[in-house]
Every structure is written in structure tokens, then in C-alpha cells.
Amino acid sequence: xxxxxxxxxxxxGTAGLALTGCGFxxxxxxxxxxxxxxxxxxxPDSDLARLARQRLTDAGTRVxxxxxxxxNLGRPDIRQRNVGVLDSGPRxxxxxxxxxxxxxxxxxxxxLDQQRLEVSRRYSVDDGDLLGREQNRDDAREALREEAARxxxxxxxxx
Numbered sequence: 001x002x003x004x005x006x007x008x009x010x011x012x013g014t015a016g017l018a019l020t021g022c023g024f025x026x027x028x029x030x031x032x033x034x035x036x037x038x039x040x041x042x043x044p045d046s047d048l049a050r051l052a053r054q055r056l057t058d059a060g061t062r063v064x065x066x067x068x069x070x071x072n073l074g075r076p077d078i079r080q081r082n083v084g085v086l087d088s089g090p091r092x093x094x095x096x097x098x099x100x101x102x103x104x105x106x107x108x109x110x111x112l113d114q115q116r117l118e119v120s121r122r123y124s125v126d127d128g129d130l131l132g133r134e135q136n137r138d139d140a141r142e143a144l145r146e147e148a149a150r151x152x153x154x155x156x157x158x159x
Contacts, residue, residue, distance in 0.1 A: 036159055038067040048076045048099055051149045059153060069111070069159070074100035076117075076148070078141065083122065095137070096120040097144040101152065103159065111159055119147045 039061050041053055052073060053063050076099035084091040097119050103112040121140045125133040 036061055036069055036156055038062040038064065038069070039156075040065050040067040040070045041073060042070050043073040044075045046073075046075055048097075048145050048148055049073050051145050052152055055149045055153055056156075068106050070104050070106065071156070072102045072104065073152075076145075078144070080137070090124055090126045092122055092124055093137075094120055094122050095140045095144060097141075097148055099148060103156070112155070115155070117148045117151050117155075119144050119151065121147075 039056060041049060041056075041063055043049060052071075056063055076097050079096045079098075081094055081096075082091060083094055097117070099117045100114060101112075101117060102110055102114050104110045121143050123136045123140045125136055127133070
């Protein structure tokens with residue numbers, strides 16, 4: 001290999017790595033695409049259901065009652081538990097969200113039979129900081145809903 005060819009390839013490779021390392025991406029490659037074209041959302045009204053409806057609509061899915069596919073989203077169950085052994089002072093807690101869901105066609109046949117979304121988040125609380133403790137819990141609850149909605153859309157992409 002000639003020296004000039006080697007230098008040209010080396011500079012091109014270095015430039016590509018530098019652009020990738022700084023976060024450069026081509027437009028449209030990471031844009032959310034619609035997992036399905038249209039979908040009906042059934043189940044109890046909850047924050048997770050409203051967020052899932054919003055994320056599906058943002059991704060380009062038409063959400064209406066007469067759709068050919070029905071997403072049955074159950075009520076999310078949120079649990080908190082202590083991770084540490086101390087009952088006072090700063091400690092870690094884990095919040096877990098679990099929500100059942102299934103996808104069926106309008107004729108009743110299931111495409112995804114009774115599955116569960118399960119996400120968890122670890123955060124720190126301090127008994128001396130009551131406002132901060134509640135803010136940490138609210139932030140963890142919101143992050144759980146966001147992650148559950150993201151996982152739901154990823155699972156719907158397999159359809």
C-alpha cells in the first residue's frame with residue numbers, strides 16, 4: 001500500500017470516529033417510527049395508559065376505538081421497598097412498576113397473549129428531607145412510567 005493511500009484512509013477513519021464520538025447522527029435514522037399503523041387502547045384509565053397513548057400518537061400510530069388491533073393495558077401496580085437495613089437516615093429504596101398487557105385483533109384472536117411490563121428504579125431517601133424524599137419518589141414514579149411506555153412500544157414493534 002502506498003503512503004498516500006494509507007494516510008487518506010487513516011484520516012477518513014479518524015474523522016469518522018471523531019464524528020461518531022461527539023454524537024453526530026444523520027437526520028431521520030433515530031426518529032421514532034410507528035410500531036403499528038392503528039390501534040385501539042382498552043383498559044382502565046391510568047397515568048401509564050395516557051402516557052402510552054401519547055407516545056403511540058407521537059410515533060405516528062392512530063389511536064382510535066375502531067382499529068383492527070386492540071391493546072389491552074391493565075392497571076399498573078407500583079410497589080416500594082427498602083433496600084438497606086437501617087430505618088433512619090439516608091437509605092436506598094426500590095420502586096417497581098408491573099402492568100399486564102395483551103394485543104388482540106378485532107375478531108378476538110390474541111397476537112400477544114397476557115404479558116407483563118416490569119421496570120424498577122432505585123433511589124435514595126433521607127428522613128430529614130421530607131420534601132426531597134417526596135420529590136425523589138415522584139421522579140422515580142415518572143421515570144418508571146416513561147420506561148414502561150418505551151418498553152411497550154418496543155414490544156409492539158415485533159407485530
